[in-house]
Amino acid sequence: MSLAAPAGSSRHGPPSPGPALAPADLAAAPVGTAPPGAGAVLAIDLDAIAANWRALRDRHAARRIAGVVKADAYGLGAAQVAPRLAAEGCRHFFVAHLAEAVALGPLLPADAMLAVLNGLMAGSTAEFRAHGLVPVLNDLAEIEAWANAARAAGTALPAILHIDTGMSRLGLDARSLERLAQDPSRLDGLDLRFVMSHLARSEEDVPMNPAQLARFRAACARLPRAPQSLANSSGLFLGPDYHFDLGRPGAATYGINPKPGHANPMRTTVRLLGRVLQVREIGAGESVGYGATFVAARPSRIATVAVGYADGYLRSLSARARAVIAGRAVPLVGRVSMDLITLDVTDLPEADAHAGAWAELIGPKEPPDAIAERAGTNGYEILTSLGARYHRQYLGRHPGQPAGEVR
Numbered sequence: 347m348s349l350a351a352p353a354g355s356s357r358h359g360p361p362s363p364g365p366a367l368a369p370a371d372l373a374a375a376p377v378g379t380a381p382p383g384a385g386a387v388l389a390i391d392l393d394a395i396a397a398n399w400r401a402l403r404d405r406h407a408a409r410r411i412a413g414v415v416k417a418d419a420y421g422l423g424a425a426q427v428a429p430r431l432a433a434e435g436c437r438h439f440f441v442a443h444l445a446e447a448v449a450l451g452p453l454l455p456a457d458a459m460l461a462v463l464n465g466l467m468a469g470s471t472a473e474f475r476a477h478g479l480v481p482v483l484n485d486l487a488e489i490e491a492w493a494n495a496a497r498a499a500g501t502a503l504p505a506i507l508h509i510d511t512g513m514s515r516l517g518l519d520a521r522s523l524e525r526l527a528q529d530p531s532r533l534d535g536l537d538l539r540f541v542m543s544h545l546a547r548s549e550e551d552v553p554m555n556p557a558q559l560a561r562f563r564a565a566c567a568r569l570p571r572a573p574q575s576l577a578n579s580s581g582l583f584l585g586p587d588y589h590f591d592l593g594r595p596g597a598a599t600y601g602i603n604p605k606p607g608h609a610n611p612m613r614t615t616v617r618l619l620g621r622v623l624q625v626r627e628i629g630a631g632e633s634v635g636y637g638a639t640f641v642a643a644r645p646s647r648i649a650t651v652a653v654g655y656a657d658g659y660l661r662s663l664s665a666r667a668r669a670v671i672a673g674r675a676v677p678l679v680g681r682v683s684m685d686l687i688t689l690d691v692t693d694l695p696e697a698d699a700h701a702g703a704w705a706e707l708i709g710p711k712e713p714p715d716a717i718a719e720r721a722g723t724n725g726y727e728i729l730t731s732l733g734a735r736y737h738r739q740y741l742g743r744h745p746g747q748p749a750g751e752v753r
């Protein structure tokens with residue numbers, strides 16, 4: 347199952363140890379070490395991500411799952427997350443874009459598979475080869491281009507074949523599958539690492555899941571034998587029939603609940619703290635923020651926090667979200683603006699809500715799924731929107747450091 351990187355590849359093997367570590371306690375995270383000028387701190391707990399990944403792996407019937415690290419590891423930092431997953435034993439990685447793979451490849455062990463879900467775009471075969479990447483082949487033209495490249499190179503090239511079983515997004519449709527089944531020589535020269543498909547409604551208990559499972563099995567039966575992969579995060583919870591040879595969980599690794607409506611079995615992996623810049627007193631009848639959408643019904647104290655929609659704190663959270671200051675929940679009032687939000691801290695002691703205090707916006711008490719519900723979206727979008735202006739702190743063991751040694 348290993349992919350030897352070709353000569354000239356930029357895959358160098360694992361990186362050297364990361365920077366100094368903070369204690370791996372998300373709830374006690376990291377304000378003490380934030381720079382004095384930091385307006386917001388995003389703590390990302392690599393130990394929690396690793397624990398989630400191991401829990402998902404142990405749930406898998408063959409105990410083999412990939413690391414899905416597209417979109418910068420769902421916003422949490424592929425350069426930190428992927429090497430940590432590799433240190434946990436992960437040897438199969440998926441990104442969406444070729445450029446993501448090119449950037450990540452040098453940080454992974456040389457025997458890891460790194461696959462590009464968006465496939466083989468015309469003209470990109472040389473780059474896939476140079477970086478030792480595996481394209482997910484999504485149609486007959488991609489199969490032909492990659493098989494031609496294999497022929498020209500005189501060597502088998504690794505590939506994943508994507509069969510559409512109901513997403514109608516990427517992958518071979520029924521007609522293309524039929525043509526491939528009629529003429530399997532189209533795959534000559536390809537080293538089929540996996541045949542895969544993707545579930546559309548795996549977080550629900552609906553007939554579409556067994557229908558996709560049946561379509562996937564039928565498709566695989568018409569193709570040359572190869573390892574198979576179907577389940578995303580929630581798919582792993584549909585039972586071992588869905589597990590095949592490789593699971594591909596993304597979201598649950600990062601703490602998103604794979605079983606909506608049930609208690610979340612995953613650990614929260616992020617904590618976002620925004621700095622209170624000012625606390626002001628306003629009289630009854632005075633308004634707060636753009637559009638004057640909040641009007642105080644009583645004399646109030648308003649804390650202004652240095653996080654806004656430019657940081658991915660969604661504007662749809664206006665008047666809907668809450669924050670936690672000194673252990674107590676306070677409501678967000680008025681609109682989320684580009685760089686700021688406003689919290690009603692009237693009910694907090696002045697000693698707790700003051701300039702320089704920290705407001706927890708995401709964390710174990712207010713996880714991404716809860717925020718998503720308030721914003722009318724899903725936890726995936728909350729995580730992948732996490733902004734570039736946050737001071738990021740990685741908690742837990744970085745690759746290269748022995749287990750248990752946490753400074």
Ligand SMILES: *Cc1c(COP(=O)(O)O)cnc(C)c1O
Nearest residue numbers: 414544578579594595596597598
């Ligand atoms: C994103 C993605 C995954 C991971 O899905 P999650 O729901 O985040 O677990 C798996 N497979 C494919 C094809 C994907 O695009």
